[in-house]
Amino acid sequence: MRKIRVLVVEDSMVFRNLLVQGLNQDRALEVVATASDPFEARDKIIEYRPDVMTLDIELPRMSGLEFLRKLMPQYPLPVVIISALSEKVFDAMKAGAVDFVAKPQVTEREQLRNFLCSELPVKIKVASTARVSRYKKPVAFAADQHLSVRSDIDIIAIGASTGGTEAIAEVIRDFSTDIPGTVIVQHMPPGFTEMYANRLDSQSRVKVKEAKNGDMVAPGQVLIAPGGSEHMSIVKVGDNYKVVLKKGEKVNGHCPSVDVLFNSVADVAGAHAIGIILTGMGGDGAKGLLKMQKNGARTIGQDEASCIVYGMPKVAYDLGAVMYQEKLSDIAKKTYTLLNQR
The missing domain is CATH 3.40.50.180 (Methylesterase CheB, C-terminal domain)
Structure with missing residues (x-):
């Protein structure tokens, strides 16, 4: 069975290495490349053609969110956001990311193990099946809708x-x-x-x-x-x-x-x-x-x-x-x- 090819984009070398080690333990996944910033990630996408990209929100030279906004209209790719507690993840979802996961505390061993062995791999596998070719611009409100009769729905x-x-x-x-x-x-x-x-x-x-x-x-x-x-x-x-x-x-x-x-x-x-x-x-x-x-x-x-x-x-x-x-x-x-x- 062909493995899911993953590009990991993360500026912290320590956390990046943890991601690579953890994901490569899953027989269905293969980390084909890593990048520490969006400019490096852009080149790796062209070179390695990954199936899924994991993306940190906070990155040097260009934020992960800005990179996503530039990437999706030109090169639709399933993206899983890894983020600390931040509303920016919803901006990322609006920009075209498939899903997101909460970044664990590296010092919390059980939390980190669950993240690397279960939570993130599952999100990546689901993302690999997602439809992202239909990148959409935000939609405006539809025409006003209202009840014309007293509904029996509570x-x-x-x-x-x-x-x-x-x-x-x-x-x-x-x-x-x-x-x-x-x-x-x-x-x-x-x-x-x-x-x-x-x-x-x-x-x-x-x-x-x-x-x-x-x-x-x-x-x-x-x-x-x-x-x-x-x-x-x-x-x-x-x-x-x-x-x-x-x-x-x-x-x-x-x-x-x-x-x-x-x-x-x-x-x-x-x-x-x-x-x-x-x-x-x-x-x-x-x-x-x-x-x-x-x-x-x-x-x-x-x-x-x-x-x-x-x-x-x-x-x-x-x-x-x-x-x-x-x-x-x-x-x-x-x-x-x-x-x-x-």
Whole structure:
């Protein structure tokens, strides 16, 4: 089997060597070259034609973000960002990166071992399958969408993984303040979800925040599950819905898990919900979406052509969980169409 060819771009010689040693231990990966700055990386890309590039945000001579912005329109390449806790990772995702990982503390042996042996290799393998040839410019708001009738939908649940930060943003930016309360699980490292929610909040007409235990689901508000060790589920309190965050083992390899959220929405909201599954590797959320559909919810899946990774939506579609398959740019519009149907 042909190995995935990796270019490592990192200015710290110590961390760069750790990356090379760690990645080369994976039989599916081969580090074919390294670079300490974007100018060196540009030459290595031309010479070695890597399948995937890992890229640090903070680099000498030119930032990783600026390099990415210059690179993607001319030479689309799957890129995995390695970064300390910083909002710049979301700028990188917007510029065309496939995914990102939180940079570990070199002094924390267990954290470093997990990063080198599991987390980063998995991200690189997923990135190698991603569609990056359709580099996109940022999209503007669509025409205003709104409810023309009193909808019987009380809650919208969305799940996503690889490529999901920008996919969710595109959907949420097209929501108006009359949208039913929306709850989201996006697979993301701890610490980044609050920054992501704040970023979306500044770009959207709806209120977006990282969910807290006990938050009420309210119209015009989007709650994003915090990354970490807690699953997010929904319970009913009278005529309203409330967020419950609870520690638990990983489900489908993730915590929080989309399936946990979708299953809870299926149980408490039934036909009064819409479920949406977006780009991502694996099958998290597919069975939960099927349960939502069987309990009367309307369900939407992102189509293959517009996915960065057509994994989660494909599994859901193959299970029969997806009632409507839509390209990403049409998902908000389809959501409003369903909301306006009695």
